Amino acid sequence: MQIFPEQCRAARGLLNWTQDRLASAAGVSRSTIKDFECHRHALQRGSEELVIRAFTRCGVELLFDTDGAGIGVRMEKAGNLPVAARS
Template identity: 75%
Template sequence: MPLFPEQCRAARGLLNWTQEQLAVTAGVSRSTIKDFECHRHALHRSSEDLLIRAFEDRGVELLFEGKEGFGVRLSPLDAAKAS
């Protein structure tokens, strides 16, 4: 499933990450993230995979289907650790 710009911003928010922190963690440039989140361009598949892996490795689940639409959430195990 493709990563949406809104999901990327929301996932960074859950982790309290800046674009720079995501870029370093995922191994992509900050301008790639900035341009993607501002709808300036789509991600290359390899960059998208790196961003998704960075989020999932930190416990963020990307939600793609359902009656509420797409979104993000912390995985139940990670959310339990935080409380």
């Protein structure tokens, strides 16, 4: 699975997370997040998995262009969200 910089920014927006907050939740450096979101470099596979896992733990679903509708993000239904994402 590949996350795009635009999805990363959008997912942070859904959660109202700063780059620092995402870096902390994913266990990566802030510069890794910043450089990725600014298209300076792609994420290493391990870092990418950590970022995706941080988002999915909080109920963010990454949407991919499988049907021609484009990429995006959305929140799971409120009843399905983990407790950490409800506060």
